[in-house]
Amino acid sequence: MLLGKSAWLAAGRETRRARCHMRCARRQSGWAGRRARAWAAGAVLLAALAAGGAAGCGETASTEGPAEALAADAVRDPQAVAGHIDVWGWNIAAKSLGKLVPDFNRRHPNVCVNVSMTGANLQSRFLLSLSAGVGAPDVSQLQMTDAPKYIATGRLTDLTAVAAKYEKMFSPSLWRNCIYKGRVYAIPWDMGPCAVYYKRDLFERYGVDPEGIETWDDFIAAGRTILEKSGGRTKMLPLAATGLGPMFEILLQQNGGQVFDEEGRIAVNSPQSAQVLATLRRLVESGICANVTMWSHEFLAGLKSETIATYPMAVWFGGTIKDTVQEYAGQKARWGVFRLPALQGGGLRTSNLGGSVLVIPEQCRQKAAAWAFIEYALCTREGQLAQYRNYDLFPAFLPALEDPFFDEPDPFYDGQKASRLFATDLTKIPALNRTEDWVEATRYLEQSLTRWAAGGMAEDGFFAHLEQKLRRRIGRGVSPAPAAEARADAY
Amino acid sequence: MSRPLPARAARLGLYVLLAALSAGFLFPFYWLAVSALKSQGEIFAMPPAWLPIPPRWENFADIYRETNIVRAFLNSVIIAAGHVTLALLLCSLGGFAFAKYPGAPGARKLFAFVLGTMMIPGAVTLIPTFIVLTKLHMVNTYWALIVPGAAHAFGIFWMRQYVASHVPDDLLQAARIDGCSEFGIYWHVVLPIARPALAALGIMLLIGTWNNLMMAFLLLRTPEMQTLPLLMYLLQGETRTPFGMLMAGGLLTVVPMVIAFLLFQRQFIAGITAGAVKA
């Protein structure tokens, strides 16, 4: 069995080919300059050593001359845009971008695109490159949740001149995360509308009707049935006591709760949060959760065995299911999707988890070419649709959702119109106010949840305590009125 | 060989035990080597494939084709050679000075200071070091990995001990009378005598710098600058890793150190032992 190796190699070959392309156009004049300076600094240092004097080792003063900004008409003439750009993304996402390159090159024949699958620690390496001022790619993928933090560093290119016109074409909950002090620094790529992936055979065998599941309480009841009838063998969903954060975030968006209010003040101590926590408690206490960490071995193994019946997850997880199930051929479970249960009857039956953006680092010297690529990949119907077709990257670009493709039945889900199901009510998902310390804040949240789960799940004072902690750690004030009213109708 | 039977049995037992344990300790290397010749499927086969039959040499072709491993190898060599050479130069120079100029005012105190710097844990200075290197525009150059650790307190100590006990003062005096400069003495008299100590120190430095992952991860920012360990680390994808070619590359990363160790193990062991005896 090849275990996906062929896919990896294929993608590698693609990048390889792109690399050949680029050999001709060795660019990075700035890079050569930098290297010369490093040699100079090194030589100075060594000279200092040899002379044994002058402790100061000449700090070459001037930083890089600022790479030119993006003008509004940067890419007006597609033929005139030229250059070679490096693009970073992780696995599926990188493959998806790589596959766009030929079509992109029909439009912009003079731009060489090299997409690399950057592997481990992308985030850390990207930040290191930003702060060292060297080594960042020309275009990079970022997690939506991390974007505010990176944007606040001031090391990303201001895209306002070229991108402001696209504001209305993106889901507002995503666009908001790309704005800092009124300027645009990132373009939403994909999003993660949520639903529940389930195994049809198990539901049929144990007599559970997925269409009857409308609320999380229905979901729990169905889970109990499956657990009992399978003799305890089949759990309803994977949910680790140490990984409650994502589930909390999913539920919190369903009732319009917030961690921060619009001014960036702490707003986590609210009735919405309490409702979410109570639901989490019922989920965990019901015994229907398999205590497996997301992406762990058991988590993925559940896809091809009968240990787990459903995966409440975002749309991008579909790709993983298809991949995994195909790999272990012969065990093809019959999969289906039903809409995410609501917190109460009639509530919002979707949510968002994950999603990413593309950015251009300020140190990029091929900004026009980089923008041309982003614009094609993210701000055109064909670019976004191709990515959804190929790799289940769900378009954040709303015009793409009108395509008839979304009404095509998906054979993998036994002919269900899964795409339409995921696309339903997208604009109703309330925006989470993500601050630049969002990642830090959600880490504290997850820690607290882990303790809570381990310590008998007492809800008293949970959020007051969390609020205190956030206040002390990230130095933000507390929102005067808890973000009480659901803002699902704000858009 | 007229030992009593129980004693002979005990000896035999010890041999068997040591052989088994050695095999256990060497097993991961064996597994690395055979995995480098397996396909992805064989690597995860159950029951495990003990031998790669037929050997899949394509793994090496793959890693050659898919990554810039030749460049990475060269980077590793350049950094290791640069670092070891520079460090040996500075340490032997310093060690010679501390050993043979005892009369210089402050020599004792300075030497104590050098030894004292060994107590500073690298973890405390890591962030500022990164910032300093950024400001010197050394990030993403070989210098970043060659220069910072080159003045090695232990190295100075080690060279000083050796020079003090192996280089007779008379010899230096004779050289001086012949009109040799102080640097000439160091170069023509001290260095040749100190060769064994240099070898020991050199091999220790080599292994440290060749294996270094953290500094490479922090400071080498573009693909064409990556060292072998960094390349190996980055080849592990977030979800799927091409293990066959990863193992092939791993073998190429490990083998030079195994060879270096086997060639110089006497010196190397002398070197690390010196650290312990000092305590």
Add this chain to the structure above:
Amino acid sequence: MPTERAEGTGLARGRGPACGGAGGPRRLLRACVRRHWHFYLFISPFFILFAVFGLYPLLFSLYLGFVKWDGLTEQTWVGLGNFAAMLEDDILAASLWNTLVIGLLYAPLMLALAFLFALALNQPWLRLRGLFRSAFFLPCVTPMVVIAIVFGLLYSPERGLLNYVLAGAGRALPFLGLKPVPWITSEEWSKAAVAVLVTWRWTGYNMVLMLAGLQGIPHEYYEAAKVDGAGPLARVRHITVPLMRPTFLFCGLLSLLGTVYMFDEVFVLTRGGPGISSTNFGLYLFNISFSDFRFGYASSVAYTVALGVFAAAMLVTRRSRLGGGAGEGSS
């Protein structure tokens, strides 16, 4: 690390250019310095590099301990805020706890193994000594990245060799109760997985240190004990172990430092996970430094823990000096 003995070896007082006694008039001193300019020239590289990559970072790091900074945006002075935050940092506490657990899991085992190996290799009649020594020692000279990846394969829960062997052994010898273990995918076992890797890697190193210690014990002691009728075990217990105390101490201290600041092993094998179950202090510090870019906070943590570790090391050294000195007598 410990420096006292170095003083004792004394600087060679040869016939090199020497000055008169210290404390002479200032003019003389200056002349003397000038006469020894080679000395200062030769040691200056160390001090220059130390100033740039040691002293300055040390001071800058101390300053950073009192600010909030991500290396990119502006610094803000937070006074003791970073230190206060440490008190309620669960992840820091967890990482220190993990460090302790990992250390306790492997250090006693590793040191005992190393001692036994050293004893075995120290037998004068043993042949193939070089071979055995190399086998045990090789792990610590090879790049950790590669080895950790190999261990990752061996540990793989369903398709790893280790579990295959465990399952086989469990079937063959049911009374042992062996069964496959989710090494690196479960929070319960990840620390053990790291401990096994560390044991594998560093046993040989400690063995070599102990071998050097053993070879420093004069042979006459054993001969005398033999004459007195002491068996091999008694000789180990009453001669080897007491005389090896300084070596044990040294190895113990190295293990302490090694566990606290360990990085490659966890960074590659488990990335500190699942969750943070195998995140030791070294990896935690790396994460808050270069994943979260909390330079200020990381500096305060680094300083605090370094001082703590230093104090602990001092305490242990002092203790055992006092205790050891009484029992040992003079050698």
